[in-house]
Structures are given as structure tokens and as C-alpha cells.
Amino acid sequence: MMIILAIIGGVLTTLSMVINSSLGKRIGVLQSTLINYIVGLTFSVLVLLVVGSGMKIGFSELKSIPFYMFLGGVIGVSIVYSSNIVIPKIPVVYSTLLLFIGQIVAGILIDFIMMGEIATGKILGAVIMTVGILYNSWIDSKDQNA
Known part of the structure; x- marks a missing residue:
């Protein structure tokens, strides 16, 4: 639920x-x-x-x-x-994903401050999502220029 x-x-x-x-x-x-x-x-x-x-x-x-x-x-x-x-x-999907990345980064920082631990899997996930957004944005701009 x-x-x-x-x-x-x-x-x-x-x-x-x-x-x-x-x-x-x-x-x-x-x-x-x-x-x-x-x-x-x-x-x-x-x-x-x-x-x-x-x-x-x-x-x-x-x-x-x-x-x-x-x-x-x-x-x-x-x-x-x-x-x-x-x-x-910017497209809604990008802003939503960027906000989500911001939430993940904030969550990682808050976990580190409050519990003293860093989740490497979450950091890797945030990096992969950021690279994916940048790649998709690059593809979109390339398509618009063509």
C-alpha cells in the first residue's frame, strides 16, 4: 500500500x-x-x-x-x-528526473550527516541517471538541429 x-x-x-x-x-x-x-x-x-x-x-x-x-x-x-x-x-520529464536526482543527492547527504554512512549504490544510481539525462538531452538537441 x-x-x-x-x-x-x-x-x-x-x-x-x-x-x-x-x-x-x-x-x-x-x-x-x-x-x-x-x-x-x-x-x-x-x-x-x-x-x-x-x-x-x-x-x-x-x-x-x-x-x-x-x-x-x-x-x-x-x-x-x-x-x-x-x-x-525544459521538458517535464527532464525536470522531474532532475528533481529526482536532487532528492537522491539530498537523501545521500542527509543519511551521511545523520547516520554516518554513504550508500555507494545510490551514488552510482544518481550518476547513471544524470549521465542518461545528459545523453538523452544531447540526442534531443542533435535531432532538433538536424
């Missing part, structure tokens, strides 16, 4: 990037990023109301959470903003 949810999450992430970049082309990158998060906030509030869990976190609990744990929103805005710039300029 987790594999299916992860695949659905990947599909929705790619679809979200395409939809947001389309909106960005129409109204502007910053404006579409803002609208994306306003709609997301509205939907989150509606889900909380329907599910009924609400905000059961007090100020003291929020105060005890380390600052860096609140940076997810900042990172999310950065992702949406940069995707809105990149997606219209």
Missing part, C-alpha cells in the same frame, strides 16, 4: 508542477506561487474541519519545536517558485 501511495504522490507532484507552471505563465511566477499556497491553506483547513482533528497544539508545544522544523513551508515555496520558472523552459 505504501508503494502505491508513493507512486500516487509522485504523479500528483509532477501534475502539480505542470499546473502551477501553467498558472505562472498566465499570471506571473510569484503570483501563482502565492495562489498555490493560499489554495493549499484553504484546503488544509477544510480537511482539518472535516476530519475533526483541528489544532490541538498549544503555544508551549510550538515553542518547544526546534526552529528548523518550521522551514518546510519556506522550502515548499522555494520548490513551487523554482518549478514555475523551470517547467516551461
